[in-house]
Amino acid sequence: MNLRDLEYLVALSEHRHFGRAAAACYVSQPTLSTQIKKLESDLGAPLIERGARGVLFTMAGEQVLARAKTVLAGTEEIRAIARYATDPxxxxxxxxxxxxxxxxxxxxxxxxxxxxxxxxxxxxxxxxxxxxxxxxxxxxxxxxxxxxxxxxxxxxxxxxxxxxxxxxxxxxxxxxxxxxxxxxxxxxxxxxxxxxxxxxxxxxxxxxxxxxxxxxxxxxxxxxxxxxxxxxxxxxxxxxxxxxxxxxxxxxxxxxxxxxxxxxxxxxxxxxxxxxxxxxxxxxxxxxxxxxxxxxxxxxxxx
CATH class of the missing domain: 3.40.190.290 (D-Maltodextrin-Binding Protein; domain 2)
Incomplete structure (x- = not known):
């Protein structure tokens, strides 16, 4: 699991569509889909329900998503600290x-x-x-x-x-x-x-x-x-x-x-x-x- 995988998950929650989420992340749809499956495999739990009506998050997926947003916000804070140290x-x-x-x-x-x-x-x-x-x-x-x-x-x-x-x-x-x-x-x-x-x-x-x-x-x-x-x-x-x-x-x-x-x-x-x-x-x-x-x-x- 890495930060980029979490970014893919958050993008998928925002767009509820693999193609649009992939475009927002500047990657191909197969790349994003593969990384989401890899994340599920790493965690040992399904995060996404894939169906004709679009993307749905499982209960575990919603909980992981909430924490992913927190992690990414913290990561941005770290980057901001570095930028601020250089020039506030x-x-x-x-x-x-x-x-x-x-x-x-x-x-x-x-x-x-x-x-x-x-x-x-x-x-x-x-x-x-x-x-x-x-x-x-x-x-x-x-x-x-x-x-x-x-x-x-x-x-x-x-x-x-x-x-x-x-x-x-x-x-x-x-x-x-x-x-x-x-x-x-x-x-x-x-x-x-x-x-x-x-x-x-x-x-x-x-x-x-x-x-x-x-x-x-x-x-x-x-x-x-x-x-x-x-x-x-x-x-x-x-x-x-x-x-x-x-x-x-x-x-x-x-x-x-x-x-x-x-x-x-x-x-x-x-x-x-x-x-x-x-x-x-x-x-x-x-x-x-x-x-x-x-x-x-x-x-x-x-x-």
Whole structure:
């Protein structure tokens, strides 16, 4: 058994087809098939069920697969240690960001990361918070940008505080307000929210519970863009993070944006990474870039 055999097994799990897995590994299909059979022979147990409906993993195969992924992640960590020892700023960094922040933060910060860390190979991953946390534990990403609180098992640095703004349809009674509103203006309102699994949903629900607002029945959006379209269509009102309405994000016709008076509802954003991760030396510099690259709205934290 060798690492390459484990890579073949993982590729087979991802593609569920010998031909596609072989192509992904840049080997012929007979080579991959032979090595999988050799792995089964070495272990003395069948790992794969080969049938007309494609590839299925046996119970033993699923258990071996899980451990193979762990071994390969550890191997990549070893390689990263070696690269980092040579030049900490010239390796690969896999950075995860959650969906209600990634499209609005990254256009600000990626050019600055490239300018200040020109030899760093940055790989970006967009997933919900729970998935990013799992990926960080598993070694699939090296660092994550999350809304606080960050798990105690991770190292973290505060980045910035992002206020929420109120988005209402043009013509809504609240749109006639001449200035900022208090969160009390939400009392009795039904708020459009994201679906389960988005941290922004939980943050908005907390605001609603504090002021006596509720969730709009029968609607849960999968993205901020859907929320925006629904507000513009007059379906309801919602809370949006500052970066999602700041330039270069275009303004939507049919929506009025109303700031909240202090104390405004907000979310704090932090950078997290594994305590034993090999990129720890880069995190302070990366955090500084993430804090200062946004020019609109969010207040830097932890400077």
């Amino acid at each position: 700023r010239a390796g690969t960094l896999r950075l995860g960001v959650f969906p209600t922040l990634a499209p609005y933060l990254l256009p600000h910060v990626v050019p600055e990361i490239r300018r200040r860390l020109p030899d760093l190979r940055l790989l970006l991953v967009e997933e919900r918070t729970a998935e990013l946390t799992d990926m960080l534990h598993a070694g699939s990403v090296d660092a994550v940008v999350l809304a606080t609180p960050v798990e105690d098992s991770f190292e973290s640095l505060p980045l910035f505080r992002e206020d929420f703004v109120l988005a209402v349809p043009s013509g809504h009674p609240l749109a006639a307000t001449s200035g900022p509103v208090t969160t009390g203006a939400l009392r009795g309102q039904d708020i459009l929210l994201l679906a389960e699994g988005h941290c922004l949903r939980e943050q908005a629900l907390e605001v609603c519970s504090q002021v006596g607002a509720g969730e709009r029945d029968g609607f849960r959006a999968t993205s901020l863009e859907t929320l925006r379209h629904m507000v513009a269509a007059g379906v309801g009102i919602t809370l949006l993070p500052q970066l999602s309405v700041a330039p270069p994000v275009p303004q939507y016709d049919g929506i009025d944006l109303i700031p909240f008076a202090d104390p405004a509802p907000y979310r704090d954003i932090a950078l997290g990474w594994r305590r034993a991760g090999v990129h720890g030396g880069l995190m302070t510099e990366l955090a500084d870039i993430l804090r200062t690259a946004t020019q609109h709205g969010p207040r830097p934290l932890g400077e």
